[in-house]
Amino acid sequence: MSKQFKGIGASEGIAVAKALVLAEDNIEIKKTKVSNIDAEISRIENAISKTIKDLDNLKNTTLEKLGPEKAAIFDSHKEIASDPAIKDEIINLIKSESICAEFAAQQVTNNFYEMFASMDDPYFKERSADVKDVATRIIKHILGIAIVDLSTISEEVIIVAEDLTPSQTAQLNKQFVKGFATNIGGRTSHAAIMARSLEIPAVLGLKKITTDVKNGEVFALNGITGIVELDLTDSIKANYEKLAKEFAELKAELQKFKNLLSKTADGQEKLIEANIGSPSDVETVIENGGEGVGLFRSEFLYMDNDHFPTEEEQYTAYKQVMDAMKGKLVVIRTLDIGGDKKLSYFEFPHEMNPFLGYRAVRFTLDRKDIFKDQLRALLRASAHGELGIMFPMIATVDEFKRAKAIVEECKEELRKEKIAFNENVQVGMMVEIPAAAVNADKFSKYADFFSIGTNDLIQYSIAADRMSENVSYLYQPLNPAILKLIDLTIKGAHKNNKWVGMCGEMAGDIQALPLLLGMGLDAFSMSATSMLRARALMSKITMKEAEELANKALATDDTPEVIELVDAFLATK
Numbered sequence: 001m002s003k004q005f006k007g008i009g010a011s012e013g014i015a016v017a018k019a020l021v022l023a024e025d026n027i028e029i030k031k032t033k034v035s036n037i038d039a040e041i042s043r044i045e046n047a048i049s050k051t052i053k054d055l056d057n058l059k060n061t062t063l064e065k066l067g068p069e070k071a072a073i074f075d076s077h078k079e080i081a082s083d084p085a086i087k088d089e090i091i092n093l094i095k096s097e098s099i100c101a102e103f104a105a106q107q108v109t110n111n112f113y114e115m116f117a118s119m120d121d122p123y124f125k126e127r128s129a130d131v132k133d134v135a136t137r138i139i140k141h142i143l144g145i146a147i148v149d150l151s152t153i154s155e156e157v158i159i160v161a162e163d164l165t166p167s168q169t170a171q172l173n174k175q176f177v178k179g180f181a182t183n184i185g186g187r188t189s190h191a192a193i194m195a196r197s198l199e200i201p202a203v204l205g206l207k208k209i210t211t212d213v214k215n216g217e218v219f220a221l222n223g224i225t226g227i228v229e230l231d232l233t234d235s236i237k238a239n240y241e242k243l244a245k246e247f248a249e250l251k252a253e254l255q256k257f258k259n260l261l262s263k264t265a266d267g268q269e270k271l272i273e274a275n276i277g278s279p280s281d282v283e284t285v286i287e288n289g290g291e292g293v294g295l296f297r298s299e300f301l302y303m304d305n306d307h308f309p310t311e312e313e314q315y316t317a318y319k320q321v322m323d324a325m326k327g328k329l330v331v332i333r334t335l336d337i338g339g340d341k342k343l344s345y346f347e348f349p350h351e352m353n354p355f356l357g358y359r360a361v362r363f364t365l366d367r368k369d370i371f372k373d374q375l376r377a378l379l380r381a382s383a384h385g386e387l388g389i390m391f392p393m394i395a396t397v398d399e400f401k402r403a404k405a406i407v408e409e410c411k412e413e414l415r416k417e418k419i420a421f422n423e424n425v426q427v428g429m430m431v432e433i434p435a436a437a438v439n440a441d442k443f444s445k446y447a448d449f450f451s452i453g454t455n456d457l458i459q460y461s462i463a464a465d466r467m468s469e470n471v472s473y474l475y476q477p478l479n480p481a482i483l484k485l486i487d488l489t490i491k492g493a494h495k496n497n498k499w500v501g502m503c504g505e506m507a508g509d510i511q512a513l514p515l516l517l518g519m520g521l522d523a524f525s526m527s528a529t530s531m532l533r534a535r536a537l538m539s540k541i542t543m544k545e546a547e548e549l550a551n552k553a554l555a556t557d558d559t560p561e562v563i564e565l566v567d568a569f570l571a572t573k
């Protein structure tokens with residue numbers, strides 16, 4: 001019998017290969033008293049300069065292999081290695097306690113590590129891994145321990161390790177490293193980000209995979225499901241090999257769609273776009289052939305900050321996205337804060353139901369000062385491409401009109417200040433509250449476009465918290481009641497010749513795609529890695545068959561019937 005372990009699928013793909021288990025760096029360091037203090041100081045100084053040299057080399061190879069953004073990790077490593085505070089503390093400890101350099105280095109870097117690791121903020125938690133990586137390198141240099149170079153691997157393996165440090169991942173050669181499995185780490189750890197850039201399948205957070213699998217043992221890893229399987233029988237192994245081959249073929253097939261327009265089989269053009277949370281996400285959008293950004297969740301600019309970002313700070317971020325998208329439509333949503341999205345520097349009033357409370361446009365309409373900083377930044381960014389400004393959580397026509405009036409007020413200010421902006425910038429709204437969906441034909445008299453936010457629309461329509469496991473059985477995008485609200489929204493927009501997109505997760509759902517096409521959705525905005533699959537499927541569907549399917553689905557009584565219809569339809573594609 002084979003054995004299965006479940007971890008976090010952090011980078012898609014399937015691999016079957018021999019395990020290369022990396023031994024943990026358990027370097028034993030004794031507290032040794034020394035008499036020659038100067039000699040110890042030169043040992044630490046030499047080790048730090050060797051470390052900095054290594055990091056320069058790693059930065060250069062990463063720059064060549066993965067580009068500037070990934071190489072930047074080694075700048076932060078270099079900052080740690082050359083931090084005078086760390087070096088001075090080590091030297092002071094050597095002097096005050098007359099101890100050896102390695103012990104002092106371990107002591108000081110451990111303090112920094114623990115300080116970062118104990119912070120609540122995930123950013124700093126992850127920086128602790130950087131401190132550890134740099135510290136290990138310095139200590140190995142002090143002790144003259146060889147630093148394993150993973151770039152020399154010359155047979156096909158899956159690397160198994162406690163964690164993979166950024167410097168280790170940067171050395172991996174895709175030709176031989178077929179995957180990696182680690183005890184710790186999650187989807188946002190460095191190892192995960194690197195794995196996705198290198199397109200190496202990875203399963204992280206497997207807890208004790210370094211002891212579960214033996215060095216040299218052939219095992220399988222599925223980066224999509226997060227499953228790792230050991231003690232493979234011949235037939236299970238063959239099945240994984242088949243899946244790996246199919247995955248590789250599918251990926252190659254999808255690449256063909258990268259530079260194609262999104263079209264149905266009968267030539268109806270649509271837009272397939274991406275949702276992003278920060279300017280750095282744009283790179284992946286372009287790599288995956290995105291035809292625009294359908295949702296930039298601007299709240300991340302506010303959440304990753306210690307103050308409300310200024311007009312200038314926001315303008316810089318928005319302009320960066322506009323420039324990178326080179327004239328393709330970029331829809332930026334104004335601040336959608338409140339609910340579960342909190343700010344460290346602002347206290348929201350305590351409410352019984354924060355998701356139904358003071359949030360998003362309800363907050364910005366109340367805090368015109370904060371709203372205007374954002375709107376001015378957005379208008380200024382509109383001069384650099386094709387921008388859509390979008391308001392979240394609009395519930396009434398009056399709210400939309402009030403928000404739009406503030407845009408007009410900002411435009412007037414900018415005109416007076418002779419600051420450039422696009423006079424015809426589109427101003428639209430999210431449809432994520434049932435009241436807006438039901439009356440979409442009224443809203444579309446005023447809004448230039450809609451984007452359906454199904455993540456919230458579903459939870460508000462079915463009264464099922466999108467976060468609750470207990471009621472997840474109710475949270476069904478394919479519920480015919482949800483389809484009816486989507487249909488009303490699309491018809492309501494088209495009645496006044498406005499376009500309508502979708503930026504909730506449902507837009508990237510393969511089962512939903514034929515139905516959305518059939519109902520007439522114009523733009524589909526999803527995670528960047530789902531775009532090519534959606535474009536490929538779209539190319540196989542005619543509008544006529546999609547419309548017939550949607551009509552049948554709208555006439556059903558409940559979700560299982562819709563699923564049955566869609567699955568039968570997809571089986572023919």
Ligand SMILES: C=C(OP(=O)(O)O)C(=O)O
Pocket residue numbers: 295297336432452453454455456457503504505
């Ligand atoms: C896209 C949406 O917004 P968010 O997930 O940010 O609430 C939505 O509600 O569908």
Ligand SMILES: [Mg+2]
Pocket residue numbers: 432453455456
């Ligand atoms: Mg929402």
